[in-house]
Amino acid sequence: MKRFVDSMESFIFWSRWLQAPLYIGLIAAQGVYVYQFFIELWHLVHDASQANEIKTMLTVLGLVDVVMVSNLLIMVIIGGYETFVSRLELISNHPDRPDWLSHVDAGVLKVKLSMALIGISSVHLLRSFISMGSATSNASSTVDYNNLQWQVIIHVVFLISAIAMAWVDRIVSNKSKH
Template identity: 55%
Template sequence: MQEKTKQQATAYKQSSIMTNILFGSRWLQLPLYLGLIVAQAVYVFFFGVELIHLVSTANKIVEADIMLIVLGLIDVVMISNLLIMVIVGGYETFVSRLNLEGHPDEPDWLSHVNANLLKVKLATAIIGISSIHLLKTFINAHNLSDKVLIAQTVIHMTFVFSAVAIAYIDKLMAHSQPAEH
């Protein structure tokens, strides 16, 4: 009987070590999120360069060019927002809690973020970014072929369809799970 207890203790200890290794592996994502923060800094730099370009050439360029540059700035902001959602939401969901309860700047969505909500938010952000790109394409349509216009429209519609499908699947999954009490 005592031998069986020792074997169980040894098996539990080995299982506990493996569990700790597997659970601890989530921290391998930390360098990825830090890399995205560096990418965010590059976008901030790019935004500044484009803004300086816009201001310095404002009296020399036509309205359509101003609109294209402004749409480019909006695009950078939207991609930056997407990065923040991935960095903060991904870290909170897959690595560790941020413990921001009561912080005045805590985003509303962060308190109920999960992998499914993050996917839906990312999909809608990608649609927004794609919309900006498509609008830039339409503004600049006179310089592009019909093939490019059609291809970008099809790509955008694919993003829209994918986001609707992800949201629908998320809704189905939410209804199939038992209610929490």
């Protein structure tokens, strides 16, 4: 019976490697974001002489949004792999190793991801506010206040969730220290 249990536990532990292809898929998704970034950057530079300040600002905020999502992907890829699959020994002494990676665990990763989502949501909300301001000054445009209201509600939910996760993580980490 002990041999069966040991084999089952080894198989369960090995199953963590099933996540590795998922992280490779996220790397491919990040490649798509890099492609989209350069397409938007090309449009920004190419149309610079015809764009007004608001259009330029919205495009730049779109670029910032892509970078922030890409940063989120890096946190998920590296932090998730290191936390749930295997240690990244090849970068343990690398000078470019992110500081947060040395003390990452599932709780820290959740808080960092929630903070990144808040940042992304903030940029998206700012774009919506700027678009709304542009639409209200343009008589032919309409503003979708209902959509904007839902964006604000979702952003507030992200904020409350992040605060709650950070608070729970702090409680759990304080209890584990004692």
